[in-house]
Amino acid sequence: MAYRAVAIKRWPGMVAAALVAAIVLGTLLAVTLRAEAGRGLGPSEWAAIRFTILQAVISAAISVALAVPVARALARRRFFGRRILITLLGAPFILPVIVAVMGLLAVFGRSGVLNVALRWLGLPEMQVYGFHGVVLAHVFFNLPLASRLILQGWQDIPAERFRLAAQLGFGPRDIWRVLERPMLRRVLPGAAAVIFAICLSSFAVALTLGGGPKATTVELAIYQAFRFDFDLGRAALLSCVQILLVGTAALLALRLSGRDSFGAGMDRQLQRWDAQSRALRVTDAACIMLAALFLVLPIGLVLAKGLPGLPQLPVTVWRAAGVSLIVALVSTVLMLVFALPMAVAAAAGRGRLEAAGLLGIAASPLVIGTGLFIVIHPIADPFAFAFPVTAVVNAIMALPFALRIMVPAVRDTVQSYGQLSATLNLSGITWLRLVLIPRIRGTLGFACGLTAAMSMGDLGVIALFADPEHATLPLQMYRLMGAYQLQAAAGAAVLLLVLSFGLFWLMDKGGRGHAEA
Amino acid sequence: MKYLSIAAGLFAATTAVADTPVLTVYTYDSFVSDWGPGPAVEKAFEETCACDLKFVGADDGAALLARVKLEGARTDADIVLGLDTNLTAAARETGLFADHAVSANYAFPLGWNDAQFVPFDWGIFAFVKNADLDAPTDFKALGASDLKIVIQDPRSSTPGLGLLMWVKTAYGDEAQSVWEGLADNIVTVTKGWSESYGMFIEGEADMVLSYTTSPAYHLIAEEDASKDAVKFSEGHYMQIEVAGKLKSTDQDALADQFLAFMVSDAFQSIIPTTNWMYPAVTPADGLPKGFETLVVPDKGLLVASDKVPALREEALAEWLTALSQ
Numbered sequence: 001m002a003y004r005a006v007a008i009k010r011w012p013g014m015v016a017a018a019l020v021a022a023i024v025l026g027t028l029l030a031v032t033l034r035a036e037a038g039r040g041l042g043p044s045e046w047a048a049i050r051f052t053i054l055q056a057v058i059s060a061a062i063s064v065a066l067a068v069p070v071a072r073a074l075a076r077r078r079f080f081g082r083r084i085l086i087t088l089l090g091a092p093f094i095l096p097v098i099v100a101v102m103g104l105l106a107v108f109g110r111s112g113v114l115n116v117a118l119r120w121l122g123l124p125e126m127q128v129y130g131f132h133g134v135v136l137a138h139v140f141f142n143l144p145l146a147s148r149l150i151l152q153g154w155q156d157i158p159a160e161r162f163r164l165a166a167q168l169g170f171g172p173r174d175i176w177r178v179l180e181r182p183m184l185r186r187v188l189p190g191a192a193a194v195i196f197a198i199c200l201s202s203f204a205v206a207l208t209l210g211g212g213p214k215a216t217t218v219e220l221a222i223y224q225a226f227r228f229d230f231d232l233g234r235a236a237l238l239s240c241v242q243i244l245l246v247g248t249a250a251l252l253a254l255r256l257s258g259r260d261s262f263g264a265g266m267d268r269q270l271q272r273w274d275a276q277s278r279a280l281r282v283t284d285a286a287c288i289m290l291a292a293l294f295l296v297l298p299i300g301l302v303l304a305k306g307l308p309g310l311p312q313l314p315v316t317v318w319r320a321a322g323v324s325l326i327v328a329l330v331s332t333v334l335m336l337v338f339a340l341p342m343a344v345a346a347a348a349g350r351g352r353l354e355a356a357g358l359l360g361i362a363a364s365p366l367v368i369g370t371g372l373f374i375v376i377h378p379i380a381d382p383f384a385f386a387f388p389v390t391a392v393v394n395a396i397m398a399l400p401f402a403l404r405i406m407v408p409a410v411r412d413t414v415q416s417y418g419q420l421s422a423t424l425n426l427s428g429i430t431w432l433r434l435v436l437i438p439r440i441r442g443t444l445g446f447a448c449g450l451t452a453a454m455s456m457g458d459l460g461v462i463a464l465f466a467d468p469e470h471a472t473l474p475l476q477m478y479r480l481m482g483a484y485q486l487q488a489a490a491g492a493a494v495l496l497l498v499l500s501f502g503l504f505w506l507m508d509k510g511g512r513g514h515a516e517a
Numbered sequence: 518m519k520y521l522s523i524a525a526g527l528f529a530a531t532t533a534v535a536d537t538p539v540l541t542v543y544t545y546d547s548f549v550s551d552w553g554p555g556p557a558v559e560k561a562f563e564e565t566c567a568c569d570l571k572f573v574g575a576d577d578g579a580a581l582l583a584r585v586k587l588e589g590a591r592t593d594a595d596i597v598l599g600l601d602t603n604l605t606a607a608a609r610e611t612g613l614f615a616d617h618a619v620s621a622n623y624a625f626p627l628g629w630n631d632a633q634f635v636p637f638d639w640g641i642f643a644f645v646k647n648a649d650l651d652a653p654t655d656f657k658a659l660g661a662s663d664l665k666i667v668i669q670d671p672r673s674s675t676p677g678l679g680l681l682m683w684v685k686t687a688y689g690d691e692a693q694s695v696w697e698g699l700a701d702n703i704v705t706v707t708k709g710w711s712e713s714y715g716m717f718i719e720g721e722a723d724m725v726l727s728y729t730t731s732p733a734y735h736l737i738a739e740e741d742a743s744k745d746a747v748k749f750s751e752g753h754y755m756q757i758e759v760a761g762k763l764k765s766t767d768q769d770a771l772a773d774q775f776l777a778f779m780v781s782d783a784f785q786s787i788i789p790t791t792n793w794m795y796p797a798v799t800p801a802d803g804l805p806k807g808f809e810t811l812v813v814p815d816k817g818l819l820v821a822s823d824k825v826p827a828l829r830e831e832a833l834a835e836w837l838t839a840l841s842q
Contacts (some may be wrong), residue, residue, distance in 0.1 A: 101712070109720075207670060209705070210705070211704070211706070212841075220670075220673065223672070228579055230583055479550040483553060484734045486714075
């Protein structure tokens with residue numbers, strides 16, 4: 001592989017990865033050192049670990065499996081509203097958990113639209129609570145992300161390959177064998193690993209839709225260890241289990257996924273000659289419509305329910321919205337500072353660096369937050385650090401997604417343009433500016449949009465640090481709910497949704513610019 | 518991480534040190550929210566104390582205690598307000614809390630005798646329903662019915678823990694079989710009170726575990742009489758919320774002054790329509806109009822705080838077994 005010869009510096013990426021690892025593992029260590037003798041892991045913790053793995057594996061597998069036809073349909077078809085639909089697909093992922101759960105229940109719950117329809121038709125009702133409910137919710141959250149990651153894979157196949165395939169008279173089956181299957185082999189393991197990692201740290205969603213303590217996850221066990229037992233040792237131990245699981249999944253995925261790219265194209269407009277048959281058109285249309293309905297309906301109901309609450313929002317909510325916006329933008333910048341060098345180093349051969357990035361989601365935010373609290377408290381007032389800490393933690397949480405999105409594109413650029421860049425003696429910032437960033441603009445925008453939106457919607461560590469004047473929008477929303485202000489809380493949810501989505505849309509669009517993605 | 522410290526400096530600058538003494542009170546989030554008692558309490562106390570009362574919010578009572586434990590003797594807090602009797606044993610064990618000298622004529626049954634903690638309000642756990650629903654009046658009948666309820670997880674929520682102790686106190690060794698009876702009535706278990714109350718309002722369940730005072734909110738704030746609570750014949754478990762002074766306080770006299778203020782009319786009359794709980798000491802003007810419509814249980818149940826930790830362990834194991842089958 002010739003790309004190793006390219007003069008790409010890996011050390012900035014190694015430094016960034018080391019810094020991330022230091023924050024995640026350092027906070028874990030801080031918690032462990034602060035711990036008093038606890039009772040270790042009992043049978044209920046082991047049951048939680050088994051349940052967590054099982055639901056995460058199944059949720060990841062189903063999300064990815066369903067995402068393939070959706071992504072293929074979106075890759076093959078051009079239709080009015082396609083771009084908006086692709087952007088909308090990002091919405092569930094960036095919703096705050098409680099909003100998403102309420103949206104899902106408005107569709108699938110006991111008095112949701114689905115059961116109302118079933119009753120009207122005289123059919124038996126559907127029960128959403130249970131293991132299948134957990135999987136349903138996780139698929140709702142992650143199907144869009146999986147679809148976007150896989151769609152990205154399709155778009156990374158240069159248009160010239162499809163042109164050549166058409167000239168050689170390839171049918172859909174040949175295209176699948178020669179182009180699509182190798183591409184999926186490259187993309188699927190990574191996508192599945194990221195989704196596995198997200199589902200692993202699920203807590204409120206799993207508990208609420210799982211219908212009770214059967215659906216206890218590791219994250220809930222950590223929460224309990226902190227809150228009610230104050231057993232920091234057990235919390236740290238459980239966090240290690242999470243990290244171990246995510247680490248194993250990440251290494252497995254990296255090993256399974258093929259690395260070779262399809263080479264560079266001329267960035268021509270993509271044309272597909274292979275999928276014109278009527279049957280394929282109908283299948284693709286059905287896939288797109290079903291996915292859109294499944295994803296957009298709950299969000300639409302959240303919007304409809306919350307709009308009347310918007311005028312009731314007190315000024316504190318608007319102020320919190322401003323705070324959240326700033327935190328989101330700072331997180332996005334921080335994410336880029338970490339992710340760009342790491343993606344370059346990972347693309348230039350240090351594939352395992354991406355595993356370091358995954359640490360961000362593997363570690364429980366509660367553990368990171370508490371660890372930072374323990375570290376900061378002796379030197380300074382943790383409240384003074386509420387926003388910077390939230391921004392840093394949000395950036396680290398978004399890192400795995402950003403890397404998964406960016407690494408394949410960076411690798412393609414390095415493989416395809418590395419030698420030319422070396423010939424021209426391009427390196428460092430100049431290479432970044434002239435070669436890399438223009439080539440990965442689309443993925444960069446998507447990664448930034450995702451980070452900003454996730455940061456907007458995250459309750460995370462701010463709850464540990466916030467005092468009354470310093471609250472983010474999700475925190476204010478919870479406070480509204482806690483004070484019986486359900487209508488206003490629904491309004492705040494709409495505001496949150498609009499702002500998150502607006503940020504996501506702006507950045508994602510800014511990144512796409514010229515591309516058709 | 519240079520800009521981190523710059524940002525921190527900026528934030529620090531906005532909280533410039535004033536020359537008036539500052540009393541720092543850690544409390545739970547909903548206490549300090551705009552709709553909670555916090556703003557009114559702050560105003561009332563600052564009128565009398567020539568000081569700056571600063572509230573700091575944590576998620577809920579359990580988070581509050583975890584936070585104080587984490588900070589230990591170096592904590593900035595002078596007062597911790599918002600623990601309940603299920604948490605006081607663990608709080609006492611930290612050795613961080615000082616004795617108080619407050620006495621008052623408390624409104625709740627069973628009396629009060631605690632050297633470190635002073636009650637500021639109390640509530641009664643109950644299932645809340647729509648007023649037109651005919652509901653069973655004890656746990657066994659509820660278990661035999663086909664009504665759907667939504668409750669909170671005792672591992673993450675204080676009302677959830679309250680329900681656990683309620684069933685345990687009412688039924689003792691029979692508690693597990695009562696839970697087994699309830700298993701098919703429980704739609705789901707949520708992380709906190711907000712989620713389950715939201716689900717109930719959206720029609721996901723017939724009843725939700727909340728407080729007898731919840732219907733008062735709908736009645737007084739929304740002029741909506743469509744919700745009420747069910748009176749259970751076993752009696753109802755109570756939640757007494759307390760505050761305590763930290764030994765490490767640098768505002769000893771001011772902290773004592775706050776605790777005394779806390780049981781006075783000025784503080785107590787704020788509680789009913791902001792925290793939607795009963796005031797610990799009934800104010801001279803009585804309770805707000807609307808509170809007379811609330812369900813009053815025949816018997817109040819409460820486990821002595823030092824018995825809570827062991828009983829919780831046992832009850833939690835039974836709960837997990839009964840609901841995991």
